[in-house]
Every structure is written in C-alpha cells, then in structure tokens.
Amino acid sequence: MFVEWMMGLAPGWVTAIPGLSRAAQLKALGNGVVSQQAAGAVRLLLERAHRT
Template sequence: MGLPEHHVTGVPGLSRSAQLRALGNGVIPAQAVAALHLLLDRLDDPELAA
C-alpha cells in the first residue's frame, strides 16, 4: 500500500481487526493508479482500443 514497513502491524496490542480498520480505504488510491495505467496501456494498443 506504499506505507512504511510495520506502519500498522508494528503497533503493540493492536488486534488484526483494529489494524484493518486503521488502514481503512488506504488501498483505493493505489488501485486507481493501477486501473489508469491499465487503461492507458490499452489506448496505445490499437487492437484493444477498438
């Protein structure tokens, strides 16, 4: 997700469910970037762009 190692998992006493809540929707920006790269790559391929 682009966070430093142990950013959430290194907090003592934080349960797994609390770790997931702390992360929230943090993955959304990275997924959006991946989707845009995929779509832009398809624009460069005439077979896929049609």
C-alpha cells in the first residue's frame, strides 16, 4: 500500500494482517508514527540534552 511505502514501512507491515479491513488498515496507518520522524525527534532531544 502506498501509505506503508510513504511511512518507510516494509510492504505488508499493516496490509498483510489477515481479517483487517481496508478502513482499519488506513486507520492504523494514519494513527501510526513515521519512524524517521520519531528518530529525528529523539536525536534532536538528545543533542539538546547533551548541550546543557
């Protein structure tokens, strides 16, 4: 699914779950955190913590 690709997830990370409707897949992906953004935020916080 395009949303998985845009979030940097492996193909089928959400869409390969048996019994999960398309609406539920999109909801899960929409409520998810983009791992690259989370990693960037943690890196920024750690840099700021080490400066003080």
